[in-house]
Amino acid sequence: AQSVTQPDIHITVSEGASLELRCNYSYGATPYLFWYVQSPGQGLQLLLKYFSGDTLVQGIKGFEAEFKRSQSSFNLRKPSVHWSDAAEYFCAVGPSWTNAGKSTFGDGTTLTVKP
Amino acid sequence: DTGVSQDPRHKITKRGQNVTFRCDPISEHNRLYWYRQTLGQGPEFLTYFQNEAQLEKSRLLSDRFSAERPKGSFSTLEIQRTEQGDSAMYLCASEGYSATATQYFGPGTRLTVL
Numbered sequence: 001a002q003s004v005t006q007p008d009i010h011i012t013v014s015e016g017a018s019l020e021l022r023c024n025y026s027y028g029a030t031p032y033l034f035w036y037v038q039s040p041g042q043g044l045q046l047l048l049k050y051f052s053g054d055t056l057v058q059g060i061k062g063f064e065a066e067f068k069r070s071q072s073s074f075n076l077r078k079p080s081v082h083w084s085d086a087a088e089y090f091c092a093v094g095p096s097w098t099n100a101g102k103s104t105f106g107d108g109t110t111l112t113v114k115p
Numbered sequence: 116d117t118g119v120s121q122d123p124r125h126k127i128t129k130r131g132q133n134v135t136f137r138c139d140p141i142s143e144h145n146r147l148y149w150y151r152q153t154l155g156q157g158p159e160f161l162t163y164f165q166n167e168a169q170l171e172k173s174r175l176l177s178d179r180f181s182a183e184r185p186k187g188s189f190s191t192l193e194i195q196r197t198e199q200g201d202s203a204m205y206l207c208a209s210e211g212y213s214a215t216a217t218q219y220f221g222p223g224t225r226l227t228v229l
Contacts, residue, residue: 004157036220041222042222043119043206043220043221043222043223044158044206044208044220045220046217046218046219049217090157090158092157102148102160102163102171103158103160103218104160105157105158105159106157107155107156107157108155108156108157
């Protein structure tokens, strides 16, 4: 069975500082990996996804993530955080045969940005 | 592309009542998913449709839950005899035909069962 662990429930960073959100997955085959962001009262928005190829993936809003198969990790990074990045972030893994469907999500990391 | 819409955005009901939620996916998308999200947790898969066919249901979906997508367009999720444990955010997502398709999520319906 597939599973996702986001070890950090809550992270606080200062505006302008760098950010790294951790994600570890468990999946038997090559995973389809996703990062989503959810702001209060909003649905989930896809930041980036990894299916194959280059293990460093660029996404929207200046985010990137690196797939490391040996560590079963897919950590999200941003070099300089903006106050508007404060939100909840979810990592997800989807079964390879059905693309993004039936994704299994982590429990999320809440990001607070200090001025 | 007007995005995925869900109606209502909020629903407060008394225990034992039936509720129905609607999801309108992006028009050209053939796959539609329902998820449930409780406080402090990520979304949990409930069920999904390819066109009008319901292809899979999670074990989370008890007999009190039923979902339909009658013409392969909008979908409804009905909960009968609601219980307090049903209080959650119900999210809908749609996905297109592409081999590397992406799910697009609606804003969700927040259900509160009193």
